[in-house]
Structure formats: C-alpha cells, structure tokens
Amino acid sequence: MRDKLPNGRPSPSLTTTLVGFTDPAIIGLKRLEWPEPAQSELVFAPVADHCAQLTARELVAVSKSVASRRAEFSTGRLCAHLACERLGVPVADLVADEQRRPQWPQALAGAISHTDELAAALVAPSAVYAGVGIDIEGLGRVSADLVPRLLTREERTIDGLDPAIVFSAKEAVYKAINPLAGAFIGFQEVQGRFDLAAKTFSMRYTGEHEASERLESGRGYWREWRGWVISVFVIDS
Ligand SMILES: CC(C)(COP(=O)(O)OP(=O)(O)OC[C@H]1O[C@@H](n2cnc3c(N)ncnc32)[C@H](O)[C@@H]1OP(=O)(O)O)[C@@H](O)C(=O)NCCC(=O)NCCS
Numbered sequence: 001m002r003d004k005l006p007n008g009r010p011s012p013s014l015t016t017t018l019v020g021f022t023d024p025a026i027i028g029l030k031r032l033e034w035p036e037p038a039q040s041e042l043v044f045a046p047v048a049d050h051c052a053q054l055t056a057r058e059l060v061a062v063s064k065s066v067a068s069r070r071a072e073f074s075t076g077r078l079c080a081h082l083a084c085e086r087l088g089v090p091v092a093d094l095v096a097d098e099q100r101r102p103q104w105p106q107a108l109a110g111a112i113s114h115t116d117e118l119a120a121a122l123v124a125p126s127a128v129y130a131g132v133g134i135d136i137e138g139l140g141r142v143s144a145d146l147v148p149r150l151l152t153r154e155e156r157t158i159d160g161l162d163p164a165i166v167f168s169a170k171e172a173v174y175k176a177i178n179p180l181a182g183a184f185i186g187f188q189e190v191q192g193r194f195d196l197a198a199k200t201f202s203m204r205y206t207g208e209h210e211a212s213e214r215l216e217s218g219r220g221y222w223r224e225w226r227g228w229v230i231s232v233f234v235i236d237s
Pocket of ligand 1: 052054072073076096098100101102111112114115134135136169171172174175176178182185186187190
C-alpha cells in the first residue's frame with residue numbers, strides 16, 4: 001500500500017510548495033526537513049484575500065464573515081486545492097461539515113492551519129495515512145494564564161519546552177484524530193511526550209472515548225521557523 005499514490009506518481013517524500021510570497025528569505029520555510037508524511041504535499045501561502053478563487057459553495061461558508069476570516073479561510077483553501085491537485089486529485093469544492101472539518105476526497109487525508117500571517121495545508125494519500133494534522137502557532141505566545149489549561153502538570157515540568165509547542169502539537173493531533181474518531185478531546189485528556197533534540201512527539205490519551213485511543217499510534221514532528229512553531233501529526237492507515 002505504501003507506494004500507491006492517487007496519481008501513480010513516484011513521490012517518496014513530502015514536497016513543500018510556497019505560493020505568493022515576495023520575501024526571498026521565505027525559502028527557509030521550504031527547506032525545513034520533515035520526516036513524514038511521505039508521498040504528501042505541504043503548501044504554505046501568506047494570508048491574503050483569495051475569495052475570488054473560492055468555489056461558489058466555499059464562498060457561501062464565509063459570505064457573512066469579517067475580512068480577516070475571509071482571508072484566512074480563502075488562503076487555507078488555496079493551499080489545500082493546490083496540494084490536492086499536486087497529488088492528482090483535484091477537488092471541486094472543499095466544504096466543511098457542521099464541525100468545521102473540511103470534507104477531503106476519499107483518496108486523501110488533509111488538514112489546514114492559519115495564523116493572521118501564514119496559512120498551510122498538508123495533504124496525504126489516505127491509502128498510507130488515515131489522518132494528518134498541521135498547526136502553526138507563534139512561539140512564546142501562550143500567555144501564562146493559559147498554560148494550566150493547555151498543558152498537563154507533567155508537561156509543565158519539561159525544561160526548555162515553549163508552551164506554544166505543546167499547544168500546537170495538541171491542535172495538530174486533534175485535526176488528525178477528530179475526523180477519524182469523532183469525539184471532542186480536551187487539552188487535559190492528552191499527555192505529550194516531547195523529544196526536544198529530535199523535535200518529535202507522541203501523545204498518550206487519558207480520556208474515555210475508545211476510538212480516540214488511536215491517536216496513541218500517531219507520530220508528531222515540529223519545526224521552529226522565524227518565530228513560528230509548525231507541528232505535524234500523522235496516523236497510519
Ligand atoms: C479545531 C481546532 C484544533 C482548530 O485550531 P485553531 O488554532 O482554532 O485554528 P487553525 O487555524 O490552526 O485551524 C483551523 C482549521 O482547522 C480545521 N478544522 C476545524 N475543526 C476541525 C476538526 N474538528 N477536525 C479537523 N480539522 C478541523 C479547519 O480547516 C480550520 O480552518 P477553516 O475553518 O478555515 O477551514 C481548535 O479550534 C479546537 O477546537 N481545539 C480544541 C480541541 C483540541 O485542540 N484538543 C487538543 C487535544 S487533542
């Protein structure tokens with residue numbers, strides 16, 4: 001199964017694509033090395049209003065939204081459409097369900113993240129990965145009062161770990177597992193194990209929803225770049 005790509009193209013590793021950036025220094029983002037997901041596409045773009053490129057059904061989703069929401073949504077969709085296309089599975093509409101989960105084509109597993117500046121979509125073949133997650137957060141931007149809510153007691157004792165990395169890792173996990181298992185998972189229901197040297201993480205699930213236990217088989221990675229932490233989480237098919 002592992003060598004099967006929707007378009008049959010041999011692409012053993014993750015390909016990173018940058019769209020619409022003007023600053024040449026941005027190339028560093030493309031050069032970040034990600035061990036996984038293989039055979040997959042990661043697309044980044046600066047957040048701007050791309051509503052003109054949305055499909056009619058996608059546009060409806062943000063027709064009543066404020067400008068900042070329209071920009072983040074449309075840039076996320078721009079990245080997602082390109083990633084799907086590059087995997088040989090162009091999508092007409094990437095609409096969300098009532099819980100905001102984008103409805104990816106059956107052949108693909110994907111996730112979207114956006115900040116006010118940067119958006120990304122990660123898309124992988126579902127023959128290889130049942131779920132993938134991506135999340136971007138600002139390093140150092142989790143305020144002290146939020147730490148007890150987002151980090152478990154044990155996570156708070158890890159020396160040199162920015163709480164934003166834990167926060168980002170957990171949101172990437174949620175985006176990978178929630179479409180598979182369906183249940184809400186609180187920040188205190190997962191316990192992260194972080195390897196600061198390798199920049200890898202795994203999660204233990206301490207909640208009671210059986211299907212969500214699958215997240216324990218997933219593998220996580222994070223990279224820091226220009227004040228951002230970018231986290232990726234993958235769950236095998
Ligand atoms: C869903 C959630 C993770 C999104 O994170 P965020 O920081 O608000 O926003 P991001 O920009 O990183 O990601 C937003 C994108 O996530 C995607 N998304 C939203 N809900 C999702 C879900 N339930 N499953 C998968 N993807 C989801 C959407 O594509 C959304 O963008 P869009 O609305 O423009 O399409 C967050 O709002 C949330 O509900 N967290 C609580 C649960 C959690 O994280 N638990 C941690 C322990 S596992």
